[in-house]
Amino acid sequence: MSGAPDDAVQRIFGPNLLHNNNLLYNVKFISACFSGAVAGVLGLENTLGFALFALSTLFTTSIxxxxxxRGRSKSYVQGGIVEVLNPGQENVFSFILVWTLFYGIVHVYD
Structure with missing residues (x-):
């Protein structure tokens, strides 16, 4: 029976999946921190800052x-494009933390 769902699950090599998930988490974290720093330096407030976060998440996902x-995220990450697009709660909090930090540092006397 080729093409059965069980065959696809059996072909997933656990250490590779774990490595890919760790790298994906690191890229998402760094992207969230950089976009938070940009939002803080630019002085973005409220929805503009979160719009920048959404755009950076979409940009990171597309790259x-x-x-x-290579257009086959299902082959590398379990969950496919949905898992790549999900920013994760911890990355949203990291974005907000870095955003407020840089906003406070740059715009303290405005």
């Missing part, structure tokens, strides 16, 4: 999907 995963 990962088309460049790193």
């Amino acid at each position: 990962l999907h088309f460049v790193n995963f």
Whole structure:
């Protein structure tokens, strides 16, 4: 029976999946921190800052999907493009932390 769902699950090599998930988490974290720093330095407030976060998440997802995963994210990450697009709660909090930090550092006397 080729093409059965059990066959696809059996072909997943655990250490590779764990490594890919760790790298994906690191890229998402760094992207969230950089976008938070940019939002803080630019002095963005409220929805503009979160719009920048959404745009950076979409940009990071598209680069990962088309460049790193060659358009086949399902082959590299369990969950496919949905897992790559999900920023994760901890990355949202990291974005907000870095955003407020840089906003406070740069715009303290405005």
